[in-house]
Amino acid sequence: MYLLLDIGNTREKAALFDAGSISALPQLTAESLQQLPLVAVYFACVANDSRLDSLKQKLELDHLPWRQISSEAQAFGVTNCYAEPHLLGVDRWLALLGAQQLFSRQSVMIVDAGTALTIDWLDENGLHQGGWIMPGLRLQQQSVVQQTAKVFNRELLDARMIPGRETISCLQNGCLAAVIGAIQQGWLLNKAECLILTGGDALYLKPQLADLAVSTEPLLIFQGLARYIDN
Template identity: 60%
Template sequence: MYLLLDIGNTREKAALIKSGKVTALPQLAPDNLAKLPIKAVYFASVASQEKVAAIKQQLGLGHLPWRQVYSEAKACGVSNSYQQPQMLGVDRWLAMLGTQLLFPSQNTLIVDAGTAVTIDWLAQDGRHGGGWIIPGLKMQQQAVVKNTARVFNSEMFNGRLEPGADTVTGLQNGCLAAVLGAIRLAWQQTPCNKLVLTGGDSKFLKSYLSDLPIVVEPLLIFHGLARYIDM
């Protein structure tokens, strides 16, 4: 059994892999981990090394091997389109590795709908066709409210694809339309067999994209990260 970690600047996500099966680990607590036969920790991180060291100490797993995974030019049959491969966000890289594993030999559009929305094209032969990065639903709303004197928002997001009759609904519906519009435009750019959706807003967005061959895979990044075990 191995522990898989996706370490961000604000929070950590975790999963376990045992006998080839990846499962989410909702509570990353030292007491829970101490009971598990974990052999090593594989992790991706956009946080500082100081934060990684603090997490290692907090979890009480300093005695285990820790391996950090980075974006590469090529791995597991996937080719990075960046001239400086390490500059591609590691989450995007792992999402492509996960997609190529789960949906081999297909042209796919990969959408990670989180704080930012990343959109990447992956060809059936594993070539990365490049991608887009746009602000996510929450980030768009925060940017408008912060930089506009008379626009305000509510804590609850109730965006719908219809004209808003007040400021809050106008803002929320507009942000939803912007994200969905970018995804649909991306789908039109290059013919694909499947739209693979992951990230915190994926389940919400899915209902607006049901006419496309869509699959929601919340553990997509962890499937990619698991491919580095024993490499």
């Protein structure tokens, strides 16, 4: 059994890989891992070394081998379009690998809806066609609130694709429209056989994209990460 980690600057997500199957690990503590027959940790990390060292100590897994995965020019039949491949965010790289495995020989548009919203296109031959990076749903709202004196918001996200009638609904609905509009424009620009949604806001956005061929894959990045096991 292998522990898979996606380590960000503020939080980390985890999954387990066992006998070809991937399952989410909602609680990442030393206690939750203590009884598991782990043999190694495979991880992607955008945080600094001190955060990584702190996590190793916190999880009490210093005795296991840790293998860090980084973006590459080519791997597993996927070709990175960046002239400097290592500069492609590793989460985007792993999403490409996961998508190519799940939707082999199909063109896909990958939308990772998290703090940032990223869109990447992969053709049926595994060639990365490029992508977009923009603020995610909540980051857009935070930016407007922080940079304007008389716009305010609330924690509860209750956006709909209709005109708002007071400040909060105007803000939330407007940011939702911006995100959905970008996704729809991306689909028209470079139409694929399937639109893959992943990330924290994926389930929230999916109902607004019912007219597209959408597949929700919450473990997409871990799917890509698991391809490196024993390779």
